[in-house]
Amino acid sequence: MPPLRQPLPMAALAEQLVIDMAAEAGEGLVSTPGDPMHAVVIARLEAAVRELPEEAAVRLSQAVLLAVDKALVYEELDRAWSELFVFMAARALGPLPVRPRRGRRGLVSELASFAALSAPVDEETAHALLTVAAACLPDHFTKVDSTELSAASTAAVMAQLPRMSRLESLRLTKANGAGLLPGVLYPLARALHAMPGLSVVSLAQSATDNVLRVLAQACPDTLEELDVSRSSAVTDKGVTALTACTNLRVLKLTRTAVTAVGAERVLRGCPWLQKLGNIPDLGRAVAAAARSEAGRVSGRRGSASARGKARERAGQDDVRERGELQLRSFRSDRPPPLDVLAEHCPRLDDITICLSEDAEYCEPLPGAADGETRQSDDGVFVCPDRMSSFGALHRSVPGLARLRVTCDDGVANDVMAELLDWPEDADDAAGADDSGATADETRSSTPSAAPDPPMPQRLDNLVELKLCGTVLAAWDLHVIGHVCPRLQQLTLVSTPPSPDPRHQRPLRQPLPEDAFRSLRVLQTEDLLPEAELLVLSRAVALEEVYISHWDPGARRMSFSEEAFLDALQGNPLLQLRTFCVDEAPFLGERAAWRLLECPELKELATLRSWDGLGPGTLQHLQSVAAYRNLDVIIQ
Structure with a gap:
């Protein structure tokens, strides 16, 4: 870069930086040079800057002075000015996590033009940022959250970790090479032993078996949450080492190489584990772990004083002798074994199932109950291959609060039909309705009309439901309304419409008064x-x-504007904030005006995809909203 016309002393430049930032933020700890903390900070800055090459120090100061968006920094870091340099270091080589108020492009272009630096910032400047950050970190620093770091910058961060003895949370998501280079692993091992309070670690996309072994050795009593998802180098061998972490509550293993064997070992060794996922065939691991010998579990019960303290704090008894697990979340590619969950996972409240078309799903064995686990001749637990019904879920998991089921087209219809409790005579009943009689005639001819089967018991605790990958018609929503009256979030992804007779089943039972009344998010x-x-x-x-x-078929069948307005006649949508409809061929200006009447509306999106709205109409809506001073984004 070209030399400065009047080079400023680095101490004065750094001092002015701190004063300006604190003054503009309005809530800085160092607002004037007379503050006691001011002298300490400036001394640390001067000492750190003197260790840098002069060219790197000058470039560092200019880049920080111009590139930092004060509002963004203080909002991101809870106005803790001492973390400013960590923020810059963590984001120097990657995108910003939050869009600055003047735009990320403007921020980067200013940085590049003023300091004559290429975007992203080079390794030398990034390392300089990290060096200054290490000098300015307070002794009470408890969090490090660095994303998008290169291998060299990650190593620099690791080298400073031993100074952070009070660190409680370490997040190095996407830290390139964080788990692969000895130059990173060894400093990490040394640093972890100096952090007695470290409880949350995230190394998503970065961890290996060696990293897990280091964590288990350094934090056996304090580690509570660990995220190594999307780390393909993590295997059963690595998670087996985590059995030493007896207070581990959350372990995220999505898209790793961990199998049911490793999951079983973790469940046995970590008695307080609440969330474990996403594991292929997790039901087999749960069954094996829950039904393991209680004597061995009881023999280990008093071996760790930290475990005893944790139990005292939680006020829980040692229930492992009865084979009970603390598992609250079941995430797998297989349906859950309800008999195992009912007996051994009484606290379960979250089930996520991702069924694949490639998997082999077969009918249950004759005599097997809905969702029942069976044991093969060689002692291996075999989980059910069919999704259980709402009724079976109510009996086995009464506290279920969140249920997500995603299916490929090959298994969607059969699996979802069982979940929604389709009766065996549904096809016959629907077929009879297609024999020429209208729906009104069918309703009036009570003697010949087959009565509707009783609805399954209600899941009153269910607040979130996600069903993806099957044809969903009004009858399915009827069942959901009956069974899940207190839903707050509903996500339904349907496949193209089907002529299947069960999807033409007429509705004869009225919905309960509270159906969908608590729903807040619909997708x-x-x-x-x-x-x-x-x-x-x-x-x-x-x-x-x-x-x-x-889907073109669904687009042709989407609701008309008249039907939409009729549906909203009894629903004022007083709390609606965001409304977005993509590809609506029949909606027009009247529907848009009806939505603008919602008092809390903040965003009315994708109106450009409404065939009934031309460019002129859309512009008119925007101008009227601006004239009325409506705080609504119309796009």
Whole structure:
């Protein structure tokens, strides 16, 4: 870069930087040079800067002075000015986590033009930032959250970790090479032994078996949350080492090489584990761990004083002798073994199942109950291959609060039919309705009409439901409304419409009064129009609505403007903040004006995809909203 016309002493430049930032933020700890902390900070800055090459120091100061968006920095770091340099170091080589108020492009362009630096900042300047950060970190520093770091910058961060004896949270997500280079692993091992309070570690996309071994050796009693998801180098061998971490509560293993064997070992060795996922065939691991010999578990019960203290704090008894697990979240690619969950996971409240078309799903053995686990001749627990019904879930997991089921097209219809409790005579009943009689005639001819089967028991604790990968019609929403009256978040992704007779089943039972009344977030994709309108007409507490019609068949069948307005006649949508409908061929200006009447509306999106709105109409809506001073984004 060209030399400065009047080079400033580094101490004065750094001092002015601190004063300016504190003054502009309005809440800085160092607002004037007379503050006691001011002298300490400036002394640290001077000492750190003197260790840098002169060229790097000059470039560092100019880059920081111009590139830092004060509002962004103070908002991101809770106005802790001493973490400013950590923020700059962590983001120097990657994108910013939050869009600055004047735009990320402007921020980067200013940085590059003023300091004559290429974007992203080079390694030398990044290392200089890290060096200054180490000198300015306070003794009470408890968090490090660095993303998008290169291998060299990660190593520099690791070298400073031993000074942070009070560190409680370490997040190095996407730290390139963090778990692969000895230059990173060894400093990490030394640093971890100097952090008696470290409880949260995130090394997503970065961890290896060696990293897990180091963590287990350094933090056997304090580690509570560990995220190594999307780290393909993590295997059963690595998670086996974590059995030494007896207070581990959350272990995220999505898209790793860990199998049910490793999951079973973790469940046995970590008695307080609440979340473990996402593991292929997790049900087998849960069954084996829960039914393991209670004597060995009881023999280890008093071996760790830290475990005893944790139990005293939580006020929980030692229930491992009864084979009970603390598991609260079940995430797998197989349906859950309800008999095992009912007996050994009484605290379970979250089930996520991702069924694959490539997997082999077969009928349960004759005589096997819904969701029952069976044991093969060689002693291996075999989990059920079919998704359990709502009724079975109520009996086995009464505290279920979140249920997510995603299916590929190959298994979607059969699996979802069982989940939604389709009766065996549904096809026959629907077929009879297609024999020429209208729906009104069928309702009036009570003697010949087959009665509706009883609805399953309600899941009153269920607040989130996500069903993806099957045809969902109004009857399915009818079942959901009956079974899940207290839903707050509903996500439904339907496949293209099907002529299957069960999806033409007429509705004869009225919905309960509280159906969908608590719903706050609705997200649908390619859902049949009568199903969408059924929810919109009743969900009076809706805050966010996202409706998409990507499939050509669903787009042709999307609801009309008249049907949409009729559905909203009894629903004022007083709490609606966001409404987004993609590809709406039949919606127009009247629907837009109706939504603008919602008093809390902040965003009305994708109006450009409404065939009934031309460019002129859209511009008119925007101008009227501005004239009325409506705080609404129309796009």
